[in-house]
Amino acid sequence: MTPASSSLYPLDNPALESMGVRITAWSEDRVELALKITPDMLNRSGVVHGGTICSLLDAATGYSGLYSSDPATKRHAVTLSLTTNFLANGVGEMLTAVGVVERRGKSIFFSRGEAWLDGGLLVATAVATMKYLR
Numbered sequence: 001m002t003p004a005s006s007s008l009y010p011l012d013n014p015a016l017e018s019m020g021v022r023i024t025a026w027s028e029d030r031v032e033l034a035l036k037i038t039p040d041m042l043n044r045s046g047v048v049h050g051g052t053i054c055s056l057l058d059a060a061t062g063y064s065g066l067y068s069s070d071p072a073t074k075r076h077a078v079t080l081s082l083t084t085n086f087l088a089n090g091v092g093e094m095l096t097a098v099g100v101v102e103r104r105g106k107s108i109f110f111s112r113g114e115a116w117l118d119g120g121l122l123v124a125t126a127v128a129t130m131k132y133l134r
Contacts, residue, residue, distance in 0.1 A: 010023075019052070022034045029064060029100060031063040033059055033097045033099075035096070037092060037093055048089065050124075054126075056097045060099030064099030064100055065101045065130055076132070077132050078130065080129040080130060080131050084125070084126045088123050092117040095123075097116070098114050100112055107132050109129075113125065113127075
């Protein structure tokens with residue numbers, strides 16, 4: 001696994017780091033994450049476990065609203081709701097997710113995400129409601 005600390009954008013999240021999640025692009029209202037698939041992420045059918053996909057989509061929808069141009073200013077949020085739709089499954093090497101903020105309020109933001117297998121197969125989508133922590 002590639003540690004997140006080697007990423008241009010540190011995750012600062014032990015759970016995601018232990019999975020090998022990396023931020024590959026991050027800007028205001030948008031994030032891209034990557035996760036190299038390992039054998040322990042597969043289910044009994046030999047495809048990526050739904051929980052792994054959900055974790056990646058939860059991170060993408062959350063981190064999409066947490067960007068700060070000032071590295072000293074860190075934003076934090078918790079998930080209030082995450083709805084995931086599984087569209088396909090398959091075997092591959094890399095799972096990527098894109099998260100985008102749809103609307104933002106003072107304390108809550110709404111975002112959506114897509115998870116892709118090897119950049120070509122859309123495996124799941126998600127919509128989320130997140131609450132900023134003060």
